[in-house]
Amino acid sequence: MKNKQLWINHIKGLCICLVVIYHSVITFYPHLTSLPVGLNLYIAKSWTYLNLYLAPFRMPVFFFISGYLIHRYVEEVKWRACIDKRIWNIFYVLVLWGVLQWLGITLINQWLAPDLVRNPASNAAYADSVMQFIASMAKASTSLWYLYALVVYFVFFKALRAWKVPVLIALLGINVVISFMPLPWWGMNSVVRNMCYYGLGAWFGPQLMTWMKNFSFRQHPLICALVAVGSLALYLVNVPLVISVVSIFAIMKIFYTLDSWRESSADAFLNVVGSNTIAIYTTHRIVIEALSLFMIAQINAGELSDKLVMAILLVYPFASLAICTLIGLGFRKLSSGLFSDMFFSPPAKLA
Template identity: 35%
Template sequence: MENQTKTNIDWIDTAKGVCILLVVLHHVIITSYALPGVELNSSAAMFEHFHHLVSIYLAPLRMPLFFMISGFLVHRAVTQYRWSDVAQKRIYNLAYLFVLWGALQWLGVTLVNWIGGSEKQLTEVTNALYSSNPAEFIALTLTGSSSLWYLYALPWYFIICKLLSSRWPLAILVLLTGHFIGQTFVHDWPTKSIIANGVFYGLGCFYGRHLFSLLSRISLRSIGLLAVFGLASLSLKLLHWEHFLFTSLLLVGVCVMGFAFTQSIADFKMLRWMGKNTLQIYVLHRIFIEMAGVWLAPALIKAGVFDNSAAVTGWYALYPTVATLGVTALSLFVWRLTHPGPGVFLYTAPDFHVRAARLSALVLKR
């Protein structure tokens, strides 16, 4: 029984490791992949198109699986513990990290662009990361319009689930309604994603234990459930109803089955370790990707590296994978350097209640 439990935990860590790599890959592709002013040959264009398709078609898996696992991991906090026991870790800590790293990322990207002498890489979406002044940064941060929107969404999902924990079907209904509202009526990023992904967190929280247990084994029941998700997804597409709920559940289900099976025959220690340290990668990686886009690519273009057609093809074929692995490794390296001692407060909020209690104890002893 203990070995089975450990295997379940291990595949979850492996899945989280894969998810964070997919998040980094997505940000690499949309941020620092393109080479402005460089003409693409047919091979380079093919690789560029391929990587953009990968980013698009993995969207229904990337964050839904992350949120479902996050919900699964807070089940006891939602259903068994008091608010006072969980508020520090599940609400205050996440809000603290969202604000702290939102500011650090904004300052970092501003510095990177200032040193590089380039304009900020503004995109079609509104992102606090590219704010032009403090007032704009604060306004966008308060609404969750940030590259760290995952940290913004988690406390809200937790609060909803905790408030309705004794009537969990109602919590699922509320989050499911939000999903369809977000998909149908909301078009702004990341508001659309924040509203739409809550249902996966709720399913993970209240039904994840049963769902993951079923899908972690290849059986007629698990295959039948995947078939139901697949048919539901196909039906919505035929009705031209662009909701990714059942597509996400299908992809999540296939991946859970794949991760659990793979973990039973092989142990991917590095992926599991990354899965246990996703926060550090998540908050750090974007700054390094921006550095690559503002410093590395322009420097290579200026040096004439891409005057060679083979170099252009090589960049579009290999850069997303190499950059994803490199940025992830660099993020973990910086974390290892910065987290000891006072640096721990870069990755976890100070527990003022504990500190106050310790201070009171010292005062009383004297």
Template identity: 30%
Template sequence: MNTTHQKEIAWINSLKGVCILLVVLYHVVLPGYAETLSQLAAGFLPGKLWLAFNNTLSPLRMPAFFFVSGLLATNGIIHRPWKQVFTSRVTNLFYLYFLWGVIQWLMIRGVSNEVMGEQLSRNINAAWAATPLESVKLMLLAMSSSWYLYALGLFFVFAKLFRHQRFAMMTIAILLNYAAVTKIIPGWGPESVAQYLIFFLLGTFYSGTMLRWSEWRRSNLLPWAALAALALIHAKLGLSHSLFLCAIAILISVAACRVLNRWFTLDWLNWLGRNTLQIYVLHRIFIEFFGMWAILFAERHHLFASKAFSMLWATGFPVAMVVLCAGCSVGVWSLLNRGIGKNLFIYPRLLRARADI
């Protein structure tokens, strides 16, 4: 592969790398970190800034992830037959989703809760379900920490089945997006799936247009102005995370990642972008362990009453936890991803097929 082409596709891995770090940060900040702010003797402003930062980036985090996923799935959806893609693109995703849903439940509910005596949140989540049956039911509703994998499988099937009815698909996806952002759809899992389908379809069928609009050209002023106007109208109507604002965030992030890869060597970020799966499925477990331990330790030793510690916590805890949990995820993956352990990260049939090549 020539150097020019490598640089052209490097932005994809850079954007995926940024998105996975933002996903980890989101789970670090909410709910554990956010619930400690009321106990701090100092550091309220840094704490509020972290919460605001997390909220401000919500139009980018998952929309960009699904846009890139749709872009990478284009060939499989449009050109390749079902026989060639069903196992790798659908079965594999569902296999990983339910496998890691069970592992997360066992590690968080069965181990972390028993050791710590508490859990980070009382929110509805398959990882915190009281029973295995309840956990599976919540996974079927996409109310699991790994719901992104489930959604990808569903989106791929939907897009491939109706690839010749693009207008109808886009109409349905837009209606689902509005139903999600206006809270018509109950439950954060189904709501998330409904909200982000549109961005997967944009990546699959309209990535060429989106990539052209992401370039700094005078001819792009009109579509940018139209998107900005629509985003502003939606914000005035109370739809702050509208699909138009998300589209703008995607365009800016694509443009930024392209520029950064031309100016800098982002090997570490691009490596993360190529290895998002292991971080995605493992980080929630480490957040539960390390986050709960840190909070309980600070509470038992009355550290939040110290202004110095409180300021350090408010300022540095999110960054430290993101680095720790992402690093531990990569480390554990490197240990497990060998021999029989490879079955934890890929559907066994695909693993055998690779071995036969």
């Protein structure tokens, strides 16, 4: 990858870190039932609320970058040349890791929390049967819904590229509507909500990227202030679309500016993580399930001192991120070295 593109990879790294932190928080803090009223409970609730407020800054920029990086495939490359790399490869990883997550998380729950009641229809990883697993995967009710979305989005936006403006306007409207009338399946809800951000990147990414690079906050302070206040006001009335679009622009501008001050390094943490997003994304949910269930059992049983519990509550998302990143990177190397990377790309003959 050329150095001029590393700052984009750094954004991907930031996004996958936020995704891991998100799953670390939702599988841990809400299930701590024995915390007494006090500082520890306050810390747990603070992480939970912070996780909610980070939502507009997490997936929108991730999808915009994902769309921007395949702009050429959407506009110039013929369908036949796209099927293998842009559709089949991702579908293969989605199905393979859907099964691996289902088996892994099922075994972890039987081992660490056999009495815990799960809603089998809430996530494909908690399915009670093969048919239920297939149904949940089809409805995008899976922790791998990002991969599901990448396949659907590419086909959708390549097929409808002749009607860019009306389709994108419709998707922006659907994004607003779905905030008040969500779909019955949380995964499909997320897929539909984020379509407009991927479309912005896939169809208008190069133009928006050029505009972003030339835009100066100092030359338009009043406009920037009004947009910031307006987007925040809309977010508070459950319309996160504008603040999400603003966050895409702001995050890209920050990383691009930092890169212009000091050229991004290929060895930087965010670049390494951003280069291995699929490996971390597919493996982290299994790791988090084991970490969370183990720590929840220890804390709820009262086997740890208050000071130790406080320390765990303060740093758990970051510790979980470090562990998930190391395991994801390690498993990717193992897959490449011993299995011809078959865990993250289809075997050549099958492809």
